[in-house]
Amino acid sequence: MPTDLRIKKSTRALLDASFAVLLNNPHASISEIANQAGVGRATLYRHYPTRESLIQALAVESLSIIGDALLPIRERGDSGMKAMQGMLQALLPLAQRYHFLQMIWTVAELDRDVWQHYETQVAWVTEWVSQGQIAGEINPALDVSWVVSVVDSMLYSASWLIAQEGMSQQKMLQQMQLTLATGIAAQAVTAD
Amino acid sequence: MPTDLRIKKSTRALLDASFAVLLNNPHASISEIANQAGVGRATLYRHYPTRESLIQALAVESLSIIGDALLPIRERGDSGMKAMQGMLQALLPLAQRYHFLQMIWTVAELDRDVWQHYETQVAWVTEWVSQGQIAGEINPALDVSWVVSVVDSMLYSASWLIAQEGMSQQKMLQQMQLTLATGIAAQAVTAD
DNA sequence: AAAATATGAGACATATTTGTATTATATGTC
């Protein structure tokens, strides 16, 4: 954790630029990232000696941001549908960051720090779903990993529609929560 | 439409390799694609003078494949939930190709051929959803574009779980269809 | 204010890629 203001400024700029550039092209060049950050390339290498270390630092930060967003759910002791709906709300503003993690995961996962954050979060979410199934709120016929994946995919859809079609966050949140609860059918289909 | 066997062989190899390589890295080099195809780089340029033309040819092919998969639904005159479930079934084996289109869309959409195919398919799917809403099968509180997007992103999630977690296609199809019909809740939530 | 140090710019050698062209050869067409 640097205290020197110059270092904090440079690394902040690098992490922000990395996210923006790599979100659009995970294979973007180091030169491009440095340019976008308004930081010298040599400086970039001083802080992050390899491309991988930069990506991993960004992954740790992203996971940390996401973890912070999920913390209120955990602290409230929510689980089941309430937790799922809470996730949609908490993560919608972070959907791009969530998607970004998926894109760079093969590089990020090699870092131990990344794994620790990830495993913690997976454990939380998995537990919320499992408890929801035990409590009879979430359909036990659905795999836990599938439920988690559905939430992820809805967030992705919503963020995409917001970005590409100019939908409002509020509208998308409502559509997600409705769909998560009842699917797309107009009449509730009897759960068999 | 070439008749010379050599041309057919080369272009087939190039389209296949392009799909495989660009699916993993939409910015992969032309050299890498040519290598993967086992085709000379000069040959690649002879058939596809620019990167964009290669990507656009691949997009047209991908849309054509997807369109073929959706045709039975159209020919049966399905709409509403039946069409949605049919889409899940038809497109699950093609989920990667669908996702690929999204990744290269900014390049692909510049081609008129691509747009024609795309608009046709969007029109079909949009109509199936709209008719479903009018017929009272699909929740009219949900935006058409949202419904389409949910189907798309679920397919992607399912294909990812198949690839990364070794889930079976049959299992994923079942999970998708159940989720689409009733959401993730165990008890059908009253549609208000 | 002095000392420490982070930084940008530039340089260097190397690697990779691009777009284009040529030529000998293999292969398809007629």
Next chain:
DNA sequence: GACATATAATACAAATATGTCTCATATTTT
């Protein structure tokens, strides 16, 4: 079988990127 042509391999000039290093300067720390 004769002819046409598609092709791979190679070469070229140019562009881009990488990883590393040096140095003058700006900025922060002490």
